[in-house]
Amino acid sequence: MKEGINIKLSDRQNKIIQIIEKEQPITGESIADKIGLTRATLRPDLAVLSMCGMIDAKPKVGYFLSNKKGNKDILEKLSSIKLxxxxxxxxxxxxxxxxxxxxxxxxxxxxxxxxxxxxxxxxxxxxxxxxxxxxxxxxxxxxxxxxxxxxxxxxxxxxxxxxxxxxxxxxxxxxxxxxxxxxxxxxxxxxxxxxxxxxxxxxxxxxxxxx
Missing domain, CATH: 3.10.580.10 (CBS-domain)
Structure with a gap:
């Protein structure tokens, strides 16, 4: 992670990453069950993590951690760009x-x-x-x-x-x-x-x- 860039994932997003890392591939419904929330509640978190390249997903398979370093850099940069x-x-x-x-x-x-x-x-x-x-x-x-x-x-x-x-x-x-x-x-x-x-x-x- 680049020095000087402060990435702030929410506690829930960090929990999602931990669950996926441990049990990948895993469906969104299973992630929601483990956290005790609905799939709809987690949708924004999963969308942001996917958009930034932290996680990937395959239909009928589930979510897994992304190994694309270039994609992970996107999150670092997006976290430093102001509106x-x-x-x-x-x-x-x-x-x-x-x-x-x-x-x-x-x-x-x-x-x-x-x-x-x-x-x-x-x-x-x-x-x-x-x-x-x-x-x-x-x-x-x-x-x-x-x-x-x-x-x-x-x-x-x-x-x-x-x-x-x-x-x-x-x-x-x-x-x-x-x-x-x-x-x-x-x-x-x-x-x-x-x-x-x-x-x-x-x-x-x-x-x-x-x-």
């Missing part, structure tokens, strides 16, 4: 923006998620899935404000600039979303969207490291 280094600019609309105009914006900007902002404060998040549901529900999309269908706090999952790529990947997998707002906490306790991190951002970083 401030990879963030994209947020694409924002206001609560009064119509669903129709939001759909136009999401395609023109080629993003999967819009942030709803009022007076410099993050108020909500709208995904392509939200917009698809709105179109299927009928009604005049040009008169329906985006504030009606957006996801509001406390259901919004956020990141800060000083979190790592690994932190963001875990949140994206655990919450089954495509994109997270990167926020700055203001003096009044409200949040300002200063960036975004998506599955695409993380995939690009992994590809750059792999090359």
């Amino acid at each position: 401030s280094d990879i963030k994209s600019l947020p694409v924002a609309v206001t609560e009064s923006t119509s669903v129709y105009d939001s759909i136009v914006t999401i395609f023109l900007e080629n993003v999967g998620t819009l942030f709803v902002v009022e007076n410099d404060t993050l108020k909500g998040v709208v995904s392509r899935k939200d917009l698809l549901k709105a179109t299927m529900s009928g009604g005049d999309l040009s008169t329906i404000p985006i504030g009606v269908i957006m996801t509001r706090f406390p259901k919004i999952v956020c990141c800060t600039e000083d979190e790592t790529v690994i932190n963001a990947a875990e949140k994206i997998i655990e919450n089954e979303v495509d994109c997270l707002p990167i926020v700055e906490i203001l003096s009044n306790g409200k949040m300002k969207a200063i960036g975004r991190v998506s599955k695409t951002n993380i995939t690009k970083v992994i590809l750059d490291i792999s090359r």
